[in-house]
Amino acid sequence: MPIVQFSPFSSLVQPAFWHELTTLKIDVLRLSDDVIPISASYTAGRSIKDRETGNDIALGCNISVGADAFVKGFQAPSHSVGVTGIFKNFNTIEDFKQADKTALFNQVADEMWESVIKHKDPSLLNRFLLIAFADLKKYKYFYWFAFPAFVSKPAWEISSGWKSAEEELSSESLKAISTQFAALPNPFFLVRIVNNQPEISTIDKYQEFFANVPPSSQIVAFVDPSALPENPGWPLRNLLAYLRALHSSTTSTLRVLCWRDVEPPTNSSSWKSRFGLLEIGLDQGEAGARPSAVGWEKNVQGKLGPRMADLAPMMDPTRLADQAV
Amino acid sequence: MHALQQQYWAVREYLSPVLRESKFKEHGRITPEEFVAAGDFLTYKFPVWSWEKGDTSKARDYLPSDKQYLVTRGVPCLRRATSLVYTDADEEAERLLSFGGSGGPNDGEDEWVETHAGRAAGGDGAANPGEIHDIPDDEDGGLSGGMQSLSVGSGLGGKKAGGAEEIPPDLDEIPDMEEEDLEDGDEATAAPRSTPVATPGSRVIDSSEVEVAKGNLLQVRTYDVMITYDKYYQTPRIWLLGYDENRTPLTPSQIFQDVSADHAFKTVTIEPFPHSASLQAASVHPCKHANVMKKVIERMNSSVVADQLAKSGAPSGGKEGGKDKDKEGKKKGWFGRKSTGSSGTATPTGKDTPQQEEEEVEGMRVDFYLVVFLKFIASIVPTIEVDSTTAM
Structure with missing residues (x-):
């Protein structure tokens, strides 16, 4: 059976974030390279129809950091999911290069796993790590994101492939889910079908909510930042890990809804959510131990390495003067 | 010199009085209140748009503090405007866009020319996408020289548009720290496919893939689009921040590839964004906005008025007539509604007489201003899908 492949997060850093970091570095952080909290957000996967070829182009599985990333009490924009992470800014390029990335990464992954096992808290399932070095004189910013995701051994498999959610659930059900979701927006949620009527709840209520509900009427769902038909987005990995860790007896097969209709479809579009039946073999790992995690973002060449944003063309006064009319 | 000019503009905007009187139909300008009303309508009708506070130290006091400017993020831009070089043959491809919505026979006046409708990219434009020599050089030639000296923003190499015109990034500056051993290969990570695989039946292509089929080069950029209110010109003003397919910020020269040749370097320039302390963004200069x-x-108003007159002239007595009107109002779209009455949404039913109706005719409502404005902006940046309103 084909292995489920998840579409990794891609970071999208708004230039305003670098401007904010510049100010923060000069006025607040100065020489401190302590870890500070940071926020980001993602939305449901979007695709656009190319009018010239008729193909749908899936826009990336993006997670975006903007000017408000350092604001306490960060509010994700409407129709978006807020994510918290940690940010470490290094003072020199050498420090940045020599940073113990594995330790930083494991620290975040441990924290995530602990919140799952100890507190059954799903709110840290989307945590991320950002390390950076800001070359303020040259307006260059080196950065590397990591989105830790727990590796499941054996891997999840999907036998009958992903299909449109509309084929599995009726359009009316999706509409009902959409209405309830708008009232209770959550990156991860549960759906049960009772008397042909869908009801949704939060993921931490798994036990109560699915008690006395036949497995064929249980669905786990998440806001899916991917728009690719065959690849669910990155957040599903940690959701599955969470469910396996806490409810291993009932989760060897899962009905998964990739919710991509955070904005309900208009007349001209159709439901974009996907549905799949996922299966997993017997666990090999020891119960309760933290599975290994992956998730460093690849650079432009597709290698594990940092990225760079060069804002000189948009920030350097002399260059701006050159192109000004 | 440019800095001086920007200072001058800032002072000029500061000194110019806030427009109080609504005259948007006479001269195309709007008051801050009307900007807010039109913005509210835009965000209500198209939730991709939202209001932003911006930098509070840069807040304009004539706008509500939480409604300083409008923004929509991640607007896709599939192709470069330079691949849409406009030729005579394309005139046949011009399409009349109907604002009326219903597409009925008397909608003729609501139309607006959209160029390049349904045009398949081909010929030179598609073969050399991204090259910027179609853009007329400034007389002194120094400008284009200046543009070429800008280095590529992405820095990390990769496939860039218009290879010849752009200087490869300075590779020495990129820290050599690829760490392939940082984590093991993971079978459950979807790898970006190097060749486009159109999955049977779905035809969804990942934006990071470059589709070379049919000589049709696809490089999906995205833009953050902002609309501010320009107090001096008393019109909205549009701002663009772009990202390439690797989500690296675009340089000015790359942004100009998405501006139609008639406007690049002339009306589109890089300016400090008014609601941020340091951000620079590409902007369409608003000096001609009011006229356009x-x-x-x-044009739209005369047709709307005629339509409203025709409606009010029709025998409409009793409740039946009122209901009919409501229906027509809905079908007609949103800008034909009358704003008289308590809330401006309810058409008084039953007791109207034709005379009253005639007095009430006010034509296009100012709420619709920004929707029209976006259609106009779409002609300047033809490949950036700012005009989400056509999806309606």
């Missing part, structure tokens, strides 16, 4: 908007509004 006036013309468009005049």
